[in-house]
Amino acid sequence: MNYSKKDLKKFHKAEIMIKKKLIKNAKKIDKFLLNFLNKQKSSSLVRPMKYGVISGGKKIRSSIILDAGKLFKINEKKLINICAAVECIHSYSLIHDDLPCMDNDTIRRGKPSTHIKYGEASAVLAGSSLLTLAFEIITDQKYLISSKIKSELARSLASCSGHTGIAEGQELDLKFEKKKKNINQIIDMQKKKTGKLFYFCLYATAVVANKDEKEKKLLSSLGEDIGLLFQLSDDFLDKRGSSKLMGKPVKKDNKKGKSTLLKLMGDKKAFLYADNLKKNILRKLVKHGKKAKDLINTINFIFERKY
Numbered sequence: 001m002n003y004s005k006k007d008l009k010k011f012h013k014a015e016i017m018i019k020k021k022l023i024k025n026a027k028k029i030d031k032f033l034l035n036f037l038n039k040q041k042s043s044s045l046v047r048p049m050k051y052g053v054i055s056g057g058k059k060i061r062s063s064i065i066l067d068a069g070k071l072f073k074i075n076e077k078k079l080i081n082i083c084a085a086v087e088c089i090h091s092y093s094l095i096h097d098d099l100p101c102m103d104n105d106t107i108r109r110g111k112p113s114t115h116i117k118y119g120e121a122s123a124v125l126a127g128s129s130l131l132t133l134a135f136e137i138i139t140d141q142k143y144l145i146s147s148k149i150k151s152e153l154a155r156s157l158a159s160c161s162g163h164t165g166i167a168e169g170q171e172l173d174l175k176f177e178k179k180k181k182n183i184n185q186i187i188d189m190q191k192k193k194t195g196k197l198f199y200f201c202l203y204a205t206a207v208v209a210n211k212d213e214k215e216k217k218l219l220s221s222l223g224e225d226i227g228l229l230f231q232l233s234d235d236f237l238d239k240r241g242s243s244k245l246m247g248k249p250v251k252k253d254n255k256k257g258k259s260t261l262l263k264l265m266g267d268k269k270a271f272l273y274a275d276n277l278k279k280n281i282l283r284k285l286v287k288h289g290k291k292a293k294d295l296i297n298t299i300n301f302i303f304e305r306k307y
């Protein structure tokens with residue numbers, strides 16, 4: 001597609017703005033996590049936990065939560081615990097994903113993976129401790145939302161992370177290696193592995209905003225689709241991206257025989273599938289008008305990102 005100079009300038013400006021927003025949000029979440037951990041009794045696992053979750057990663061899931069909060073004018077203070085909990089679960093999954101028994105990756109976020117830095121046993125324990133920390137953060141007494149909402153958040157976060165969510169997605173991802181899988185099997189696996197945490201991000205904002213079941217369902221399914229879009233762009237970046245920008249090795253999927261939509265459909269069809277998915281997601285946000293501006297910008301970033 002040919003873009004005018006004016007369009008390109010506009011895209012460039014939007015890209016700079018979203019990068020600034022991601023950095024600002026990441027700093028906020030890091031600060032919250034540091035404070036939370038510092039207020040707890042210390043332990044020898046705090047160092048590998050901080051190494052895995054603080055000062056690293058885009059913290060895009062937190063930005064999605066804060067952007068979605070704007071749809072319902074939710075005060076950020078009511079969402080910060082949810083962001084921090086989600087980042088704990090996400091970092092936990094990455095620490096475990098990098099282990100030799102899983103994807104066996106030695107570099108993550110531009111530095112040695114947690115098990116390379118601290119050893120396998122400490123990485124397993126630090127990862128598991130981040131999982132439980134997520135639930136301490138959601139149910140913290142100082143978190144000023146009702147107990148009913150806290151328990152609904154904890155229940156959903158557990159089911160999105162466990163055997164009906166991320167863990168099952170990872171199990172399928174590993175089982176599908178070097179096997180021929182059809183489109184529905186791959187979408188199901190990717191929606192669980194990556195989509196379920198994004199599902200939770202949007203579900204959680206609907207819960208905090210006291211929305212009815214219908215709206216919670218609509219938003220969480222939108223979140224799952226955003227997660228699928230994120231995974232599709234991750235697959236493209238593995239094939240064509242820069243390991244320097246990504247902070248992790250690229251071109252691994254082919255070597256490992258991963259089942260991806262990109263491999264099944266080929267570049268052109270997979271791009272069209274992703275473009276269509278993005279358009280469908282954006283269409284569902286039209287009813288929110290200007291309040292969806294930030295969320296739309298983040299979704300566009302997910303589709304076009306280089307890291």
Ligand code: GRG
Binds near residue numbers: 307
């Ligand atoms: C039960 C939570 C849980 C985990 C155990 C290991 C495992 C099961 C799941 C791994 C799931 C996984 C690695 C999904 C990949 C999702 C993905 C595309 C990650 C990259 O996310 P980015 O780009 O990473 O947001 P940064 O580094 O920016 O945070």
